Amino acid sequence: MTTKTAVLMDWVPGGRPINFIGAMLVLALICLASLLLGAGPVTVGDALSVLAGGGSEEARFVLAELRLPRLAVGVTTGLALGVAGALLQTMTRNPLAEPGLLGVSAGSAFAVALAILLGASTATVTTLVAQGGALAGCSLVIAASRMQGLGNDPVRLVLAGATLSGLLLAMTSLLMLADQRAADEIRFWVTGSIAGRPWPQLFATLPSLLFAGAIVVAVAQPLASLALGERVAAGLGHHPGRIRLLVVFAVALLVGGATALAGPLVFVGMVVPFLARALAGADIRKTLWLCLPLGPAVVLLADTISRLLAAPTELPLGVVTSLIGAPVLLAIVRARRMPTL
Numbered sequence: 001m002t003t004k005t006a007v008l009m010d011w012v013p014g015g016r017p018i019n020f021i022g023a024m025l026v027l028a029l030i031c032l033a034s035l036l037l038g039a040g041p042v043t044v045g046d047a048l049s050v051l052a053g054g055g056s057e058e059a060r061f062v063l064a065e066l067r068l069p070r071l072a073v074g075v076t077t078g079l080a081l082g083v084a085g086a087l088l089q090t091m092t093r094n095p096l097a098e099p100g101l102l103g104v105s106a107g108s109a110f111a112v113a114l115a116i117l118l119g120a121s122t123a124t125v126t127t128l129v130a131q132g133g134a135l136a137g138c139s140l141v142i143a144a145s146r147m148q149g150l151g152n153d154p155v156r157l158v159l160a161g162a163t164l165s166g167l168l169l170a171m172t173s174l175l176m177l178a179d180q181r182a183a184d185e186i187r188f189w190v191t192g193s194i195a196g197r198p199w200p201q202l203f204a205t206l207p208s209l210l211f212a213g214a215i216v217v218a219v220a221q222p223l224a225s226l227a228l229g230e231r232v233a234a235g236l237g238h239h240p241g242r243i244r245l246l247v248v249f250a251v252a253l254l255v256g257g258a259t260a261l262a263g264p265l266v267f268v269g270m271v272v273p274f275l276a277r278a279l280a281g282a283d284i285r286k287t288l289w290l291c292l293p294l295g296p297a298v299v300l301l302a303d304t305i306s307r308l309l310a311a312p313t314e315l316p317l318g319v320v321t322s323l324i325g326a327p328v329l330l331a332i333v334r335a336r337r338m339p340t341l
Contacts, residue, residue: 267325
């Protein structure tokens with residue numbers, strides 16, 4: 001095998017394209033289910049008629065104006081959170097490092113709640129504020145992971161992150177008490193949902209998410225070296241400090257954009273890399289490939305379940321992602337030997 005072929009194989013999920021193809025097929029099926037299933041009066045048959053070019057005016061409206069934007073927001077949010085979780089876990093070498101558990105999402109949520117209270121209305125402002133809050137939360141996480149003894153203990157790092165998240169959530173609750181008008185909007189948003197998000201709100205987040213994607217492509221190879229240790233990375237010509245700064249910036253852009261779209265969704269950034277590593281191994285380059293389809297698949301699956309469990313109403317998406325992610329967290333914590341990255 002030539003050197004060029006070996007490098008290309010490093011970017012294939014697990015060295016086997018079948019993993020990525022299978023994940024894409026699963027995502028396609030979940031996307032179809034997201035379009036066909038819902039809590040409203042439009043049945044599966046009505047939705048299929050619309051996809052075939054017919055259907056009633058009501059069914060066409062529901063699919064084109066409600067379910068299709070919801071699908072697009074779910075794909076974008078899941079992709080961003082999945083990739084951000086993989087980056088954060090690899091950088092901290094901690095399988096429990098998840099944006100929702102370590103205060104990154106909570107920092108973004110608090111910043112958006114404050115912006116809503118102050119009267120921010122445009123999607124662009126909300127996105128920038130959310131990314132700024134995520135950057136602050138992510139910086140605190142990295143500072144905590146660099147503390148002696150804390151970053152080497154996954155459980156203690158999560159406890160520190162949970163403390164930070166609890167503090168920020170309490171401050172968000174205080175903001176809701178300050179203004180009843182803003183409280184209703186903040187309360188609806190903070191529970192997590194991809195419903196009712198207009199196209200302009202999605203388009204406002206895409207430039208920063210694409211920029212974050214370019215950073216991820218540039219930093220993936222050095223990050224794979226950093227996972228072997230700082231001395232190894234430095235010996236290969238990389239700069240560990242610079243790598244961490246780029247990763248923090250990319251995570252802030254990804255989590256902030258996802259939070260601005262769907263609110264704080266916990267556990268997605270932990271479940272997706274966990275599944276990807278189970279299929280592809282610990283190499284971040286292979287893990288990232290599988291996070292691309294698995295992230296949207298997890299969010300859209302949770303969203304579809306949220307529509308069906310309490311029909312004709314819907315459960316908050318954040319509740320369903322917690323129900324999916326909590327067993328995975330318990331399985332990792334209760335493992336006989338805590339996995340390391």
